[in-house]
Amino acid sequence: MSGFSMVEALNRALADELAEDDKVLVFGQDVAALGGVFRVTEGLHDRFGDRVFDTPLAESAIVGTAIGMAMYGYRPVVEMQFDGFSYPAFEQIVSHVAKMRNRSRGHISLPMVIRIPFGGGIGSVEHHSESPETYFAHTAGLTVVSPAAADDAYSLLRSSIRSDDPVVFLEPKSRYWHRHEGTLPVTTLNIGVAQVRRPGTTATLIGYGPTVEVCLAAAVAGSDEGWDLEVIDLRSLSPLDTSTLISSVEKTGRAIVVHEAGSFLGMGAEIASQLTEKAFYSLQAPVLRVTGFDIPYPSAQLEAYHLPGVDRVLDAVARSLSY
């Protein structure tokens, strides 16, 4: 098979960082012998020994002990097995990971990465398909990123590990196995910069993680309607690259934000608000959102109704154009 999948890219990024910096540690549940339930850490324990280790089953302890290690000069990269299982660590993330630099008046940096497989679309059982990004992006002190493509996953994870700020790294599990043509290593954009994945003039579709692919597919389908849709991959949810969004809207006059998380207080709400404040005179229609419903994530057979798909994005484009 040519190219590489996102899982392979993440694995390679971890391996390269472990090889280059002996302060990097990788730990979590089932990351050593098993190589992680998604195999992102496969082979790393064999290669790097006890710098890649399994912990007892306790997320708060995983993140809490990573804080202590980061204070002591290590660069822990910890894995939460699934989005829904990051919640026991919420206290550590919000009360300590996010606030340590500020509370210590800059004396303490926490160069740590919390990797979280996130999002739905894989037909899983409860608590395995959550979109918790707003909780983290809303919290001052956290950097929150999410790659949409395998090459970017590699580069973004390496930048995250090298960041002196703590990073919540959201891995779109529905994209884990998609392959990317090319070779590793590769360097993409920095944290904090959004990427125009497809230039266009009719309207701007804004996605991140799992929904970038939905936006790209909608752009292809939209060309049948004579629409030339621009697609922006946020990559970084906090910080948010508003200037790229504003430039795009100055060109297209219309924006549609697409995410799996519910609409209420989601990333779309923030983007709509910023564009309204900062690009009001460029807008020819309200910023629209295509999102998951504002309900608990549904069972596997119903998730297709819940998730934002191409048709809903195209409907939103039509609505935007009707203003």
Add this chain to the structure above:
Amino acid sequence: MVDNPIETNSPGSGTRIDPGIVRCLPDQTRPTSRLLEHKLTSDELLHLYQRMVEIRRFDELAMSLQRQGQLGVWASCLGQEAAQIGSAYALADQDWVFPSYRETAVGLMRGITPGDLLHQYRGTWLGGYDPYKHRFAMNSIPIATHALHATGLAMAAKRAGDNLVSVAYIGDGATSEGDAHEAMNFAAVFAAPVVFFVQNNHWAISVPLSAQTASPTLADRAPALGFRGMMVDGNDVAAVHRVMSDALEHARGGHGPVLVEAITYRIESHTTADDHTRYRTAAEVEEWRERDPIARLEHHLDSLGMLTDDIRRSTREAADAKASAARIEILQLSAGDPTELFQHVYHGERPLLQEQREMLRAELRAWEEM
């Protein structure tokens, strides 16, 4: 020689109960030094045998339905039938169960139909049965979190003057979570009628017990918190029943919680999404297969002359018939009308959800017309 482990300690003394691991049925794979008396009649033993065979058959059905794509995933309880069925059989109707995702046998013992129990795995809904009717709470995938619910319900029942025990089923891995510790501590401090039934099946996905705790036993957790801990051979249905009965009696009597560590083994992979050959040896699995809980009971019944060929056959046939019926019930499960997604989120209606429901309705109509 019969000793009642529970009575050898005064209430609240918080000692782990010796004699070590309680066993009642001879173990054909190793010499057993001391067997305690169990509390089951021959008819009951036979009944438990039938249920174990039937539920194993059900587990095999679920495994094959998963392979056929009819279930999204399956978490087998194969090998843990004695632990689950022996403990469930000791419960009184009014007692509550707080299960994890692996307590299939307990759920069936509580009278939940296979279909109602499997919505989650079939992907049709997140739940289905009425937890109040069966006193079987929603299963909890977030590890150990439900142990707190069990404790809270027991605190409430005690406050209300109701005579019931609440049982939290957790795994060996789960004991590492803060919530497990907190649940046990609350239960002990409030002398709540809770039994923490810990199925120590030796693995938490790929993490062995030895990497989970430095303590020689999980039962030792209890005396540190001031309450009773007991160990039982979890592949010995009669011993599990006995220890669980004692634990329930202790809790019911107002003496506070009990931790029961049932030592057993997860024969299958963690779930059908897992591959256990990546982290454990075939020899280890084989060793535990030889300690199969059903074979153990069969052996005993045989030695009593109770297991005729007729009974074996009729047990097998009854299990097959139930499995066929279960198969039909499971395949008929339906997710129903997708607009139900917007129900049950809040007690009342919310404009935002009404709006989203109308949008989905319009889409469904449009699709129908296409």
